[in-house]
Amino acid sequence: MxxxxxxxxxxxxxxxxxxxxxxxxxxxxxxxxxxxxxxxxxxxxxxxxxxxxxxxxxxxxxxxxxANSFDFLVEQLRNGQELPAELAENLITEDNIWVNSLAQEFIRQGVSVGNKPQRIFEHYGWLIEVFLLKMNSPAGRGPTLRRLSFMAEAYQSSLRYLCFIQLAQLLPQIKEGLQPSIAAFLKSEEGAHVEYDYLNLLLLATEQLQGRENFMPEIEELVEDLADPETELYQTAIFLARQRDALLQGKIKEDAQLGALLDQYLTGLVYWLRRIAFLAKYRLVSIKDINLNYRLGTAKHFIHRYGELHGVYAEIQSEGEDYSSYSVQDTFTYNQSVLLLKDRSVEACLKNLQNEANYLSISPLLIDQSVLAEKAKQTPEIFYYTGQARKGSKYFYALYKNELALNGERKNSNKQLTVQQTNITQPKLDELFDQLQQLFKPAKGASQ
Structure with a gap:
């Protein structure tokens, strides 16, 4: 790798x-x-x-x-074992407090929140929300390694999401050449995503975006703090990353010491989640399809069918109403793609599609497998890009809610997706393969 x-x-x-x-x-x-x-x-x-x-x-x-990331990396040698002192002195030890703390941060930023945990978590979007829900479930409340794994994946998934937002802005300029490590990320080996250093990748991607108008300027401000080893944010991020590494390596045991670590990790995670609460100002959606409604004497109307990637779909699943529809006159956006909208209102953003600065395609880094499979009455099923086989003969994706497999255990609920030139059971994946070939092949700087 x-x-x-x-x-x-x-x-x-x-x-x-x-x-x-x-x-x-x-x-x-x-x-x-x-x-x-x-x-x-x-x-x-x-x-x-x-x-x-x-x-x-x-x-x-x-x-x-x-040169910019050198200090960030070497300082990790004397960070990561403990939380910053101020956080360590104010540990969160009760389950309800951490949920209320997140709600308070959203309120402070002018975001309306409900009084149920899921109505608070949904502002982060599915990629993060799913692990917060697991943390708040019966399986996630006990003093166990599984609880720690849910927290660790909430952190890792949030980093991955921020990276993908930055990388999605770089992909259209891929023929101009990418920073070598960013190009190399696109060619990661299968399975590398489990231990991938998304924190370093976030710094590098943000560095390459300097001088351009960033779709999510809040990330630039976040990374400015992350790059400074003296900040509480840096020290917290390294602590969260190092403890996740230790968990993966089997160095953390389910013993009498675990309870204290769980309190520390939860406190650090809540601090981190409050720092990225700006995600609530954006909306992640899956565009299932776009149909043209156009007749003699009428204007062109493009019917966008979409699914919001926020909140739980269980309430409407039984009715099969898995996607909404919205008509946009004369304008359309990317089809069968996952989009990030620069507005908390999906309709308001779709109404202004003529302004391309209002939305960003995160595909093919994120894909909705249900769109490509065309399964009846299926809610969005989001997979994220994890790497490719040598010379791009296959591309690999993982389900957004996959859990960490600890101590060699097998997680039957975890799903992977392989995209190759010929996909017999899911022929629409052939189109995704062609897109990946066209988009990723020109990447410069990556080792072959």
Whole structure:
């Protein structure tokens, strides 16, 4: 993998320690001290004829480290084991408090919220909402590793979502060339998404968007704080990431110490979720299809059938009303795509489709599998992009609500989707394959 992988052997450079002026690296078991700058590290890599280094159990391609992200990465060596002091002194220990805390943040930002947890969680959209619901379920309330896994995935999924928003703005310019690590992300190996460092990818994608009008400017402000190791946000984000890594590696046990860690993780997660509450100002929808209504003497009306990716569909599922319809005169948008709308009102945004700055296509990073499968009475079924086989012969997706498989267990409820040139049982995936081939093939900078 070009971004990270499980480490085997000691043939790579291992970042071991950091001070204000130096970094300590281990080269085949022997420590070496370098000036704390990117250039000496690059020179060492060139001397050893290697492109990779290990940090906190992950293998990074040197292309994934820029001058701006260097400090962000090396500072992780002295962060991540504990919450920032102020948060640690104000732990959330009761289930109802964390839900109310999220509600209060939305109210502070002028967003209307209901009094039920699901009406609060829905403002984040399905990708995050689903794990908040799991946290608030009977299975997610006990002092168990499963509860921790739900919280860890709420964090990971939120990072992935923010990354996809940034990457979606870069894909139309893919022929102009992408930062190498971003291009390499598109060519990630199957299964790499479980441990992928989306935090670093978020910084790199936001860096490449500098100088352009960002669809979601709030992310720029967030990343500015994330990139500063002195901020509470940075320290919290690293803590959440490191504890998730420890969970995946089986280092956290279901013992008497777990309760304290659960309180710490919940406190950090709520702080993070409050910082990304700006997501409530946007709406994620799946455009199922667009039909033209046009007759002699009439204007052109494009009927957009869409499903909102916020809230629980169980209330209407029995009636089969899984998609809504809205007529737009003379204008249409991307068909069979997942769109992010710059408005809390879907109708208000669809009414102004002529202004392309009001919406962003997140597809094909996010897809609605139910649209491609055309199953009757099916609600949207969202899958996210995870990588591809060598030379783009296959592309891989995972269901948005897949859970972490801990200690080698098999999660039968988890779903994966493989898109290849010929998809016998789902022929509409052939069209998605063609789109991916056309869109991703020109990516420059990624290793083949």
């Amino acid at each position: 070009s971004n990270q992988s499980n480490i085997q052997g000691n043939q790579n450079i291992v970042l071991q320690g950091v001070t204000d002026s130096t970094i300590t690296v281990e080269v085949n078991g022997a420590p070496r001290e370098l000036e704390r700058q990117l250039e000496p590290l690059l020179a060492l890599l060139e001397e050893l004829k290697t492109q990779q280094l290990q940090l906190e159990g992950r293998l990074y391609n040197i292309d994934s480290i820029t």
